[in-house]
Amino acid sequence: DIQMTQSPSSLSASVGDTVTITCRASQSINIYLNWYQHKPGKAPKLLIYATSSLQSGVPSRFSGSGSGTDFALTISSLQPEDFATYFCQQSYSTPISTFGPGTKVEIK
Amino acid sequence: QVQLQEAGPGLVRPSQTLSLTCTVSGGSISSSDYFWSWIRQPAGKGLEWIGRIYNSGTTNYNPSFKSRVTMSVDTSKNQFSLKMTSVTAADTAVYYCARDSDTSGYSRYNWFDPWGQGTLVIVSS
Numbered sequence: 465d466i467q468m469t470q471s472p473s474s475l476s477a478s479v480g481d482t483v484t485i486t487c488r489a490s491q492s493i494n495i496y497l498n499w500y501q502h503k504p505g506k507a508p509k510l511l512i513y514a515t516s517s518l519q520s521g522v523p524s525r526f527s528g529s530g531s532g533t534d535f536a537l538t539i540s541s542l543q544p545e546d547f548a549t550y551f552c553q554q555s556y557s558t559p560i561s562t563f564g565p566g567t568k569v570e571i572k
Numbered sequence: 573q574v575q576l577q578e579a580g581p582g583l584v585r586p587s588q589t590l591s592l593t594c595t596v597s598g599g600s601i602s603s604s605d606y607f608w609s610w611i612r613q614p615a616g617k618g619l620e621w622i623g624r625i626y627n628s629g630t631t632n633y634n635p636s637f638k639s640r641v642t643m644s645v646d647t648s649k650n651q652f653s654l655k656m657t658s659v660t661a662a663d664t665a666v667y668y669c670a671r672d673s674d675t676s677g678y679s680r681y682n683w684f685d686p687w688g689q690g691t692l693v694i695v696s697s
Contacts, residue, residue: 510685563619
């Protein structure tokens with residue numbers, strides 16, 4: 465199985481900050497990497513697919529980059545509604561997907 | 573806009589069978605080309621993909637669950653279901669249903685959207 469790791473596991477940031485979350489795959493997954501936002505008690509929300517494509521309706525302050533084994537999700541100018549947990553998902557080994565453990569973004 | 577909602581018992585006894593359904597609204601399972609997945613998250617752990625089903629009944633299962641999991645689809649009710657046998661405390665988790673983006677069955681361009689809100693299943697005597 466392809467293992468996914470994320471760093472950091474949590475971070476504290478202020479409104480207006482730019483934050484970057486990284487996701488690493490245990491082997492090359494090309495660009496088959498997706499990012500989600502998850503708030504407690506709510507359905508996870510797709511933010512970015514195929515490494516850098518912004519899902520319809522997602523604010524442009526979210527961006528994704530990377531290829532191979534190393535990927536990043538950047539949130540520019542953090543907004544109050546962005547405080548949540550973010551996780552990555554690889555689909556290289558589809559239909560079997562594996563997910564990163566998540567990064568919790570908290571208010572400083 | 574398609575929405576998904578999980579339903580099922582919140583408590584299951586060890587060694588029994590966990591049964592969940594996912595009701596799809598805002599779209600038809602039978603007239604769409606999507607796969608429909610089950611994903612779970614044990615407390616304090618990461619998400620695990622359990623398996624998926626197509627409207628024809630074609631399934632793909634995660635080998636980690638394959639011997640214990642059965643998925644089915646009821647197009648008349650616009651629902652799909654998960655059954656997991658011989659559950660233990662390790663199966664305690666929030667269970668989510670979600671729609672795959674892939675319509676071919678083999679594309680690596682595959683993500684989950686939308687998801688249900690999830691339902692907590694506790695395995696305990």
